[in-house]
Amino acid sequence: MIIYLIKRLFAMAPVIIGVTLISFLIIHLAPGKPTDVMTELNPKITPEARARLEKYYGLDKPILVQYGLWLKRIALLDFGNSFSTDSRPVIDKIWDKKLPVPDRRLSVTILINLLSMLLIIVIAIPVGIYSATRPYSLGDRISTVCVFIGFATPTFWLSLLLMMLFSVKLDWLPISGLKSLNYATLGPWQQVLDKAMHLVLPVFVSAFGGIAGMSRYMRSSMIEAINNDYITTARSKGLTERAVIYKHALRNALLPLVTILGLSIPGLVGGSVIFETIFGIPGMGQLSYQAIMTRDYPVVMGILTISALLTMIGNMTADVCYALVDPRIRVK
């Protein structure tokens, strides 16, 4: 097992280089440059000033040289400085050490996504089991309809409707942001409550589509499990229906979910541009969107590299978990 893990870790290096090289080339292929914000259609910019700015950011070098320089820095775990006018180190934008841990961009996104994943699991698994054990019943049909509504609802529209209802009309929840303006003056428990109130809508909205999808997966894998011979065996030896479903069927039905959860690990870091923008949440989605729009290459590359790494780690973890829960596929 350990040898297998080490092998997998080594196999990651060429993949990372491939991923970053392709990403690097693609973002440089897009028209526009980071200096455009300053120079484009600006009457006060002379060709010399433009050249000076490009030289300052090292954009005058051939693209492969730029990639080489970037790779050299990354090898020393230095993500470089942002090309936006603030010139902050990329790592500070993602993980600002001056802030308390929960306020850092990466933790904000991870927190929201973890909560929403938890919500998805808590709701989707029981719904899936319910539908699978009573296929084509009225309850199953209702939940199927709900699932498709969930799939089809645009996040931004749902968010605005919920905000109008719960925040403007009823005034129960705050509209946007993660903290109230008077946050600093609150006591520790009030601060937790304040944050929790701010999180209700974003977590619900980000879980909404996921609940729909996950309950479908759960339903189909549960139906498949129930149709297996071992379930017939379990029933014939006189086990209660409860034990049959929850002990024998469910355990097997949960296997595919391990893969799906493993694959959603990169999503934990990526964050969503749509709901982070609508709810004004300072997370990773907002950061990467801004970075892409302003062609802030170091920030885009930093985020891509971290996501690529986490995706691979996620896949590996999923494989390991798979081996742990499913004796059939353990490597000898």
Added chain:
Amino acid sequence: MKKIFYILIFFFAAGTLHAQDNDSGASYGDRIVVGTIGEPSVLIPMLASDSASHDVSGLCYNGLVKYDTDLTVIGDLAKSWEVSPDGLTITFHLKPGVLWEDGVEFTTADVKFGFDTIVNPDTPTAYAEDFRQVTKFEIIDTYSFRVTYEKPFAPALTSWGNLTVLPKHLLEGKPITKNDLTRKPLGLGPFRFKEWAAGEKIVMEANKTYFEGRPYLDSYIYRFIPDAATLFLELQSGNIDLMTLTPLQYTRQTDTEYFKKNFQKFKYPLFTYVYLAFNFQHPWFQDKRVRQAIAHGIDKQEIIDGVLLGLGEPATGPYVPNTWPYNPNVKKYDFNLEKARQLLAEAGWRDTDGDGLLDRDGKPFEFSVLVGMGNSVRLNTATIIQWRLEQLGIKMNIRVLEWSTLINEFIDKRRFEAVLLGWSIGLDPDQYDIWHSSKTGEKQLNFISYKNKAVDELLEQGRRVFDVQERKKIYYRMQELLAEDLPYIFLYVPYSLPVVSSRICNIKPAPIGISYNLPTWYVPKKLQKNVRVP
């Protein structure tokens, strides 16, 4: 239950009215929460290139000079200045006793430091060019300095805004891009920086030692909410005191009793105009009659009513109405399809094959206009023009392109027939870079390749003369020539539509906007809702 509710509302309403009647004097206290879509990036003016950064850093750093409400130049940190008769040197005299937040006095040494920094090739700034024209910077004494230019350069005076005002004692020897002040400014303006929560807000507090007296408001909070719809909901719930509305929000969503009672709306022309430009390298558009005919075929008021819901003004030239360089009496092109057809016929465009399209030399009159992606107002404008030109027998296709592609691949390389764009114009009337025939090279801004000797001369003169009345004559004449030549069809000037909580008093809209007198805005004592707990 409902009854009690109504009674409560009644009492609250009565209470508010009462307070307004009783207490009209200016008083200290309360705060203003400004909501915007964009987050500042850096708070040193010379490094900033976005409006959010300039908005916030402008509260910390004043300039040597500033624009008055009627756009004339007046002193800010400078008490006075003299321009030598040949226009080559400007001598500034600073106000004595202006203090940085930390108590150190602001002097000419700070300006010299700012100047040296901005012209330093290692400073990534978009504003160096005006300062590179300076051949000599001499400090005369603590409060006076003289700058010498190679050629007389009228826009130079207003370049001495807040770009070169930096605290030398804190920044000397440190790289300008990497020091604490980029995100924690220490200035001398009406507000002091207190806190920046990334992705959330910036908090500023009244500067008690501000040289014009402390502002009435205790604090100024700048909140960033990237989504316009969310921002508007926050305004409705009273969590934001000031934001800019869209025309739709201004006309349709804020016309309620609630809004009239709780908010004050303003409108004034933005320093922007939208235009349809033709590529002069294309033979069809070199003919003035064709451009004039198209102008007659477009109903500007119809576009303003349709896409801006009436919240804009027709543009007649490259200046904004109600500012001193704006000439209201230039040739105007009324909406007149007959006249348009006649002009086109004179230029040889007739529908000879009866397919509804004009043609000349066997070629139908069909061209494409380029529009930037994501700007629905411009796209709608193009659609209305398309429909109107169709009535003239001209087929205009609309091509929507991603902004960087539009600029880099089409405008810069001159690969276009027509383009619908807007210019944000500076407060100085100099537009040398846009109209002068020497500015037609790649990436230069006269991308339509417009060449007119008389306009060139006026542009050169306008840069040499400092006297406002003289300059006015020059730019009036230039607008007459542009209106006759029509290198662009000037379409409209949109309005800025700010909305402010009615709690806040003493807002006096002027051609330069509303925020110029922010330090004197106040909330009457009885309306103050955010009382600070000691």
